[in-house]
Amino acid sequence: MTHTADSPTRPLRRDAARNRSLLLDAGREVFAARGLEATLDEIAHHAGVGVGTAYRHFANKQELAAAIFADDFEQLVESANAALEVEDPWEALVGFVESTIEKQAEDRGLHDLIMAGTMGDQSLHVDGKFETVREALFEPVTALVERAKKNGCLRADASATDIAAILLMMGTTFAASDAVGRPVWKRYLWLLLDGLRNSQCGKLPEAAFSVDELDAALAAMKKH
């Protein structure tokens, strides 16, 4: 059932290799725009190849997603560990959270995957050590949170899982941002971060929804 290269298979025929990379590119685009609910059929069509072709290269959507997102996962973990090197503890935490969320805002597939943890039964080994990104992120994020608390910028009753909860909540604002055509999610991330902060904050970035925008956003979300 494993169609992807693992044992020393003979090199792919030229058309096969081309189609494989077309599929990966299309997958990146479509997943980014529509999240993991996108169909393999849809991606195949977007890549300009037949569905059959898609299914020969990737047994299913999960396998394609795993191939596409493996790198992003590693990067995410790296950036969490990198954040620990940042001098200011509050900057370190906020910088990591912001950049992570920005990535997800640009790629709804990434967000879906992070939240789901796994793709069906497919385990997405990160770093060869962890089953899920969440697992791999737990330690560095806990460290970031503890450090920020000690420094005094982060409220004392905050917890690492609060960061996960924030990611979760931000999800809904991504869809709304798409509908509205500007990154409203930034505003609400700041609101949450201001809630997490001890000292007092700056101005919120991004204007609030206008009433029309809000209507548009909610209407768009109705269409599942």
Next chain:
Amino acid sequence: MTHTADSPTRPLRRDAARNRSLLLDAGREVFAARGLEATLDEIAHHAGVGVGTAYRHFANKQELAAAIFADDFEQLVESANAALEVEDPWEALVGFVESTIEKQAEDRGLHDLIMAGTMGDQSLHVDGKFETVREALFEPVTALVERAKKNGCLRADASATDIAAILLMMGTTFAASDAVGRPVWKRYLWLLLDGLRNSQCGKLPEAAFSVDELDAALAAMKKH
């Protein structure tokens, strides 16, 4: 197509009247637990009547939902207007937001409906004046927000639509709270409210997710 009483119809037969109210009760329960995605078939079964019976009483799910939620809508608008009478402007705003969200946490159908605004093409006239709750709430909520800003407790750059955005974000935490068996949503509402506040805040209510709880919550959300 209108099965519900409007023109001077003859009184319902006893069994019909009983079943109608069984359906309304079952609808309340099922919608509350599973949101609007629940099926009329499901509700009929829960009420202990056949599907056919359900469809004779209510042409479709929308009509049943309209019958069930009309009152809640009126109440919501009333409570917003009542909040304007509360002395302390910050208390008034927070009290309204909190109670509104609590209602939605207890009734996922209500939350779905408020966010959707309409049920398909069915317009859910509120108060006989407005098409949607959101429309009816707009004025009082704007007033609450402005008042809280003048008083100085609410940050100056807040807007009435921010309240809607908060409702939107809270949605995800409801499902998580169900999965975890305690109202974690309260914690995150406070976090958001603390972000909205000018002065400094108290302790967060509710503990953060434990790691296990977070896993359980996200797993539960995966199942659509």
Next chain:
DNA sequence: AGTAAACGGAGTACTTCTCTCCGAATCCAG
């Protein structure tokens, strides 16, 4: 007791998505 009203739930008619099958097109080795 007779008739109109209401019941029940199997069944039809979608829709949506995943994945297969196989004749046609394409590659590449000799």
Next chain:
DNA sequence: CTGGATTCGGAGAGAAGTACTCCGTTTACT
């Protein structure tokens, strides 16, 4: 340049879920 292996393409089979109807049976009312 040709023949056999490989890959392509996309109609369509199959599974799953939902919305709603139809009509033989049961129940209520007079």
